[in-house]
Amino acid sequence: xxxxxxxxxxxxxxxxxxxxxxxxxxxxxxxxxxxxxxxxxxxxxxxxxxxxxxxxxxxxxxxxxxxxxxxxxxxxxxxxxxxxxxxxxxxxxxxxxxxxxxxxxxxxxxxxxxxxxxxxxxxxxxxxxxxxxxxxxxxxxxxxxxxxxxxxxxxxxxxxxxxxxxxxxxxxxxxxxxxxxxxxxxxxxxxxxxxxxxxxxxxxxxxxxxxxxxxxxxxxxxxxxxxxxxxxxxxxxxxxxxxxxxxxxxxxxxxxxxxxxxxxxxxxxxxxxxxxxxxxxxxxxxxxxxxxxxxxxxxxxxxxxxxxxxxxxxxxxxxxxxxxxxxxxxxxxxxxxxxxxxxxxxxxxxxxxxxxxxxxxxxxxxxxxxxxxxxxxxxxxxxxxxxxxxxxxxxxxxxxxxxxxxxxxxxxxxxxxxxxxxxxxxxxxxxxxxxxxxxxxxxxxxxxxxxxxxxxxxxxxxxxx
Amino acid sequence: xxxxxxxxxxxxxxxxxxxxxxxxxxxxxxxxxxxxxxxxxxxxxxxxxxxxxxxxxxxxxxxxxxxxxxxxxxxxxxxxxxxxxxxxxxxxxxxxxxxxxxxxxxxxxxxxxxxxxxxxxxxxxxxxxxxxxxxxxxxxxxxxxxxxxxxxxxxxxxxxxxxxxxxxxxxxxxxxxxxxxxxxxxxxxxxxxxxxxxxxxxxxxxxxxxxxx
Numbered sequence: 246x247x248x249x250x251x252x253x254x255x256x257x258x259x260x261x262x263x264x265x266x267x268x269x270x271x272x273x274x275x276x277x278x279x280x281x282x283x284x285x286x287x288x289x290x291x292x293x294x295x296x297x298x299x300x301x302x303x304x305x306x307x308x309x310x311x312x313x314x315x316x317x318x319x320x321x322x323x324x325x326x327x328x329x330x331x332x333x334x335x336x337x338x339x340x341x342x343x344x345x346x347x348x349x350x351x352x353x354x355x356x357x358x359x360x361x362x363x364x365x366x367x368x369x370x371x372x373x374x375x376x377x378x379x380x381x382x383x384x385x386x387x388x389x390x391x392x393x394x395x396x397x398x399x400x401x402x403x404x405x406x407x408x409x410x411x412x413x414x415x416x417x418x419x420x421x422x423x424x425x426x427x428x429x430x431x432x433x434x435x436x437x438x439x440x441x442x443x444x445x446x447x448x449x450x451x452x453x454x455x456x457x458x459x460x461x462x463x464x465x466x467x468x469x470x471x472x473x474x475x476x477x478x479x480x481x482x483x484x485x486x487x488x489x490x491x492x493x494x495x496x497x498x499x500x501x502x503x504x505x506x507x508x509x510x511x512x513x514x515x516x517x518x519x520x521x522x523x524x525x526x527x528x529x530x531x532x533x534x535x536x537x538x539x540x541x542x543x544x545x546x547x548x549x550x551x552x553x554x555x556x557x558x559x560x561x562x563x564x565x566x567x568x569x570x571x572x573x574x575x576x577x578x579x580x581x582x583x584x585x586x587x588x589x590x591x592x593x594x595x596x597x598x599x600x601x602x603x604x605x606x607x608x609x610x611x612x613x614x615x616x617x618x619x620x621x622x623x624x625x626x627x628x629x630x631x632x633x634x635x636x637x638x639x640x641x642x643x644x645x646x647x648x649x650x651x652x653x654x655x656x657x658x659x660x661x662x663x664x665x666x667x668x669x670x671x672x673x674x675x676x677x678x679x680x681x682x683x684x685x686x687x688x689x690x691x692x693x694x695x696x697x698x699x700x701x702x703x704x705x706x707x708x709x710x
Numbered sequence: 711x712x713x714x715x716x717x718x719x720x721x722x723x724x725x726x727x728x729x730x731x732x733x734x735x736x737x738x739x740x741x742x743x744x745x746x747x748x749x750x751x752x753x754x755x756x757x758x759x760x761x762x763x764x765x766x767x768x769x770x771x772x773x774x775x776x777x778x779x780x781x782x783x784x785x786x787x788x789x790x791x792x793x794x795x796x797x798x799x800x801x802x803x804x805x806x807x808x809x810x811x812x813x814x815x816x817x818x819x820x821x822x823x824x825x826x827x828x829x830x831x832x833x834x835x836x837x838x839x840x841x842x843x844x845x846x847x848x849x850x851x852x853x854x855x856x857x858x859x860x861x862x863x864x865x866x867x868x869x870x871x872x873x874x875x876x877x878x879x880x881x882x883x884x885x886x887x888x889x890x891x892x893x894x895x896x897x898x899x900x901x902x903x904x905x906x907x908x909x910x911x912x913x914x915x916x917x918x919x920x921x922x923x
Contacts, residue, residue: 259902259906259909260902263883266882270909270910272920279740280801283743286745291896299921300921300923320741322741322742322765323741325741360922365917373801387825388825389803389806389832391803392828398896398899398900400906401906437795438823492923493919494922499919501918501919558793562726562728657737675799679736679755680737
C-alpha cells in the first residue's frame, strides 16, 4: 500500500545511494528568466548541452512589463535578463514563448494550460511555486539555480525522499468560500513550517469538489506551509482538464495514458507520517494581517493581540508584524482599508479567478480611496479568453486596470510595485516585508475578496455584498 | 565549489524567526545574470536606511546601526545564528550566493526551509540544525559584550565553543562527502550516464506521453 507520493517517487528513481539519496529522473523542466541565466552560463563553461531539449519549456514572466508591451522593457537590467533567456533558448534550441507570443505568461499558468504538465510526471522549475502542478497528480517542486543547471545537463536531480503528510478536508466549502480561503486556513492551522520535510497530499470532499484550477491554487501555496510538494490524486476532473491540450497525448497514447493515470492516488490504508483533518464546512473567507502567510484570520475577525500569545519568540514576531503593517491589535478586519488592489499571480490569475473577481466587480465601481486596482491575467491565453467573455469590460468599467500577463506586483520585479507604507489587498501568495515593494504592506485574499475590497474600499466578507 | 575545511569564525546572531529569502536578498537584485557580487546587498532592506538598487555603490550608503551585521562586534562574521524556518519563501539561490559572498560559511538554526537548505550545500555553505535549547544558549553567548567564536569541524561533525564545550551535529553522508571534497554534483551524476539512458529508454516504451514536446 503506497501513497501517491511514494508511487510518483518510485516510478522516477534511476538509482539510489546507501543513505537513500536518489537520482530522480525529471520529465518536464520549466524555465524563466530569473533563475536560469547562471545555469545556462554554467553549461556553457563546462561545454555541456541540455540532455533532452524537448523536456524544457521556457517563458519570461517575473520581469516583463504588464503595459505598453510594444515599447519593450525600459529597465535595462530587466531587459538584459529577458534577452538573455531568449538568447539561451535560441542557442540551445529550447521552446520559448517569448514576450510577444500569445502563449506567454506565468510559467505555472502556462504549462498546465498547454498540457505540458501531465499526471504522473516529475516537473521542476527554478521557482518555489512549482508545487502548483501537483494539482494534476504530478510530482512537482521548486529548485535552485544549481539544480536548474543539473537538470538541464543530466535530466535528473539528486534528491532525498520527503515524508508523507495527508491533509484531509472533510465536508463541503460554504457558499462564497474559495480555494484560496481553504489554503490560507490550512496554513493558519499548520503554520508556515508545518509542512517542512513533507510532501503534502490534499484530499477529502472539499478538494474533490474543486476544479483543477482551484486545486492549483491550493497546491501553489503548499510552499507557504513549508512543503516543497503538494499533491491531489487524479480523478475524472483531472483527466477532463488535460484532454485536448497542445502537449497532451492523443489517440492510442491518450488511452494508454488515461489507463496508467487511474493508479495515481494513495492506496486505501497507505501510511502517512502525519495526518491533519480539517472541517472544511467551518472555513470562512480569510485574509492575512501580518508578514507571514500563517498570520491569517477570518475576514469577520479582528487583528490578533501578541499579548495573548504564550510563545515569546512568536509574540515578538507578531509585534514586529503589527509595527510593520501599521496595525493595532483588536482592529476589526473590516476597518482595514487598502490603497491598492492586485488581482493576479500564479496563485490566482486563471480564468476562473478572473470570473470570480468580475462577478463582484460587475456593476460596481472601485472606491475612490483606492489609488490603483490591477487585474493581471496569468497568460496571454487567459487574457484572450477573459476578453471573449467580456470580463475585461467589466473590470475596466468598474475602474480596474486591465494588464498584460506576468508575475507583476506579486513580487514587484517589474514596474508594478507598492510605495513605502502602501497597503494592498492582493491575491498573491506572500505577505513578507517588502515583497510587493520596499515598505509595502500586503494582505493576502482570494480574488472575490480582493474585488470586494476594491469596490467597498475596505476588507469585507464577500458573502455580505 | 571549494572544499569545506575546518575553520574558526565569529558568530552573528539574527534573532528572528521565518527569515525569508526576499529578506536575505530583495527582488531587485535578482535581475543580475551573474552568480557573484550579491554580498553587499545581503539583507539589504534591513541593513541600509536607503533603498538599494542594482549597480549602486554600497560603500557610502547609510547603515541601519540597529541591524546585527552593522554591529562592530560582528564584523567579519562567518557563522550566522538564526531562528526557526530560516530561508523560507522563494527558491532563489541568490540567497545562499549572497550569504557566501558576504563571507558566511555556516548557518545554524533550529529549522530551515527545504529548498534553501538544499541550495546551501550546492554553494559550500553548511546549514546546521540544532535544538532550540542549544540555540538559546548560543544566542546568549553571541549577544555578550565580546563576540563569540566557534570552530566548525565538518569531518568530525562537531562545533567547539571557546569554553571547551563541544556540540555535535547531524549531516547527511552524501552531502557531507560532497562538501568536504568540493564535488560538483553534475560531474557525479554524469558518472551514471548509462543508468539514466536505460531508465529513459524504458520509460519511453512504458509511458511515451511523458516525452511529448
